[in-house]
Amino acid sequence: AATVTFDWNITWATADPDLRYKRQVIGINNQWPPPPMVVTKGDNVIVNVNNQLVNESTSLHFHGIYMTGTPHMDGPAGTSQCPIPPGSSFTYNFTVNQTGTYWYHSHVRGQYPDGLRGPMIIKDPDNPFKDQYDEEVVLTLSDWYHDRMPHLLKSFLSATNPTGAEPVPNSALMNETQNLTFAMNPGKRYMFRIINIGAFAPQYFWFEGHSMKIVEVDGIYTDPADADRIYVTPAQRYSVIIEAKNNTSSNFAFVGSMDEELFDTVPSTLNNNVTGWLVYEPTNNLPAAQVVSDYNAFDDFKLVPQDKMKLLDQIDHSFTLNMKMDNLGDGANYAFFNDVTYVAPKVPTLYTALTSSNFSTNPMIYGNNTNAFVLKEGETVEIILNNNDAGKHPFHLHGHAFQAVVRSAESAGNFANNETVPQVPMRRDTFLVRPNGNIVLRFRADNPGVWLFHCHLEWHVASGLIATMVEAPLRLQSLLDHGKGIPQDHYAACAANDPP
Ligand code: C2O
Numbered sequence: 001a002a003t004v005t006f007d008w009n010i011t012w013a014t015a016d017p018d019l020r021y022k023r024q025v026i027g028i029n030n031q032w033p034p035p036p037m038v039v040t041k042g043d044n045v046i047v048n049v050n051n052q053l054v055n056e057s058t059s060l061h062f063h064g065i066y067m068t069g070t071p072h073m074d075g076p077a078g079t080s081q082c083p084i085p086p087g088s089s090f091t092y093n094f095t096v097n098q099t100g101t102y103w104y105h106s107h108v109r110g111q112y113p114d115g116l117r118g119p120m121i122i123k124d125p126d127n128p129f130k131d132q133y134d135e136e137v138v139l140t141l142s143d144w145y146h147d148r149m150p151h152l153l154k155s156f157l158s159a160t161n162p163t164g165a166e167p168v169p170n171s172a173l174m175n176e177t178q179n180l181t182f183a184m185n186p187g188k189r190y191m192f193r194i195i196n197i198g199a200f201a202p203q204y205f206w207f208e209g210h211s212m213k214i215v216e217v218d219g220i221y222t223d224p225a226d227a228d229r230i231y232v233t234p235a236q237r238y239s240v241i242i243e244a245k246n247n248t249s250s251n252f253a254f255v256g257s258m259d260e261e262l263f264d265t266v267p268s269t270l271n272n273n274v275t276g277w278l279v280y281e282p283t284n285n286l287p288a289a290q291v292v293s294d295y296n297a298f299d300d301f302k303l304v305p306q307d308k309m310k311l312l313d314q315i316d317h318s319f320t321l322n323m324k325m326d327n328l329g330d331g332a333n334y335a336f337f338n339d340v341t342y343v344a345p346k347v348p349t350l351y352t353a354l355t356s357s358n359f360s361t362n363p364m365i366y367g368n369n370t371n372a373f374v375l376k377e378g379e380t381v382e383i384i385l386n387n388n389d390a391g392k393h394p395f396h397l398h399g400h401a402f403q404a405v406v407r408s409a410e411s412a413g414n415f416a417n418n419e420t421v422p423q424v425p426m427r428r429d430t431f432l433v434r435p436n437g438n439i440v441l442r443f444r445a446d447n448p449g450v451w452l453f454h455c456h457l458e459w460h461v462a463s464g465l466i467a468t469m470v471e472a473p474l475r476l477q478s479l480l481d482h483g484k485g486i487p488q489d490h491y492a493a494c495a496a497n498d499p500p
Pocket residue numbers: 061063076105107235396398452454456
């Protein structure tokens with residue numbers, strides 16, 4: 001294992017990724033798109049951040065990384081740290097004991113769609129599939145907005161938008177561009193690591209003329225599964241192997257197609273596809289893409305984790321989150337779990353847990369707006385999520401991957417009983433719940449920390465669709481010496497007066 005250091009100034013840059021609108025974006029070291037992080041299992045990763053944005057605070061979250069023993073390095077502002085004010089430095093320092101496909105993004109409310117997002121790959125020296133491909137490729141999918149987030153968020157969360165209609169993206173991107181071609185070598189086998197780093201739109205994804213073999217989702221190896229077309233919500237990842245043809249007679253499109261069902265209105269000018277090409281012969285034409293309905297859907301519940309980890313079937317602690325969207329006194333539309341819309345506290349919830357001695361096991365000390373659940377060390381936790389909303393939502397838990405036990409096609413309250421529960425359920429860190437449907441998720445509370453559970457649609461992070469898992473707070477206090485284990489630069493971020 002090595003120590004891998006990234007020195008990152010967070011800076012404004014200019015970009016025009018869909019070649020229609022030039023705008024300010026948030027980059028790293030004056031570059032956009034931000035660079036991929038590539039490390040190896042067991043590495044100590046150090047990210048020295050200097051916030052040079054001048055007018056915005058920031059933070060970084062390493063999505064899917066468990067942060068075992070270092071929950072204060074997880075990144076969400078208001079949960080595990082204060083936002084990093086302009087002009088300040090802040091160091092993330094953690095060890096990666098996982099493998100596979102992840103990503104990093106800002107975790108200051110509503111910021112990452114302005115550009116601060118990129119792939120994070122953790123190489124596995126013992127990769128069980130390493131003999132099954134010759135080369136790997138990282139492919140991000142994303143939606144893209146011409147307007148900047150602070151402005152979009154302001155109109156989204158206002159009395160002029162009482163229904164909570166989410167801003168519709170202007171376009172879709174692959175590797176943050178619309179001009180992606182990929183040179184194919186006949187007979188070679190490629191593993192594509194596909195990551196949706198978007199804000200809002202899940203994407204249907206397919207390769208024309210090549211079928212995919214799924215071998216990993218969200219960092220978990222799966223038994224190989226053939227798929228024609230996958231559905232990738234924001235924050236989800238799939239590694240798929242494709243085999244190149246043995247001849248160069250034609251080129252093939254590969255397509256990301258945004259799921260329009262999430263859009264309240266679909267502007268006539270919107271091209272919800274982004275197309276790239278597998279190029280075997282540059283002098284041949286690049287064929288037009290086919291349509292999404294030509295390809296068969298793949299259900300991620302069919303996947304089997306390669307480690308065959310069994311269903312967690314002795315539940316110690318079960319709770320229900322009823323979610324809904326509704327208006328508050330200001331006329332804007334908010335999102336609620338059990339009638340509470342999340343508001344990030346000024347004092348990070350982790351710091352409260354560390355400094356409140358035995359009171360830390362009482363959820364009330366985390367305030368009325370954090371949807372805090374206190375979990376006991378080692379217990380098996382079940383979350384029953386009822387989506388009383390007509391939209392699809394991808395739910396993510398920090399610090400863990402969870403098992404999905406059942407997911408209804410639709411209709412909340414009308415679930416589970418008649419479904420067969422898989423004995424080796426799929427495990428990942430982001431699962432889709434269907435419109436007016438629900439999902440039952442389980443995990444073991446074996447990772448002391450304070451972890452958010454939230455919808456990964458960035459609009460709903462802003463409108464409050466978040467709960468807080470305070471996991472094993474007493475153990476956490478000894479782990480981080482009641483707060484003395486947290487480095488000084490982390491506390492310094494809190495000293496600034498109301499950072500932007
Ligand atoms: Cu991608 Cu709260 O996370």
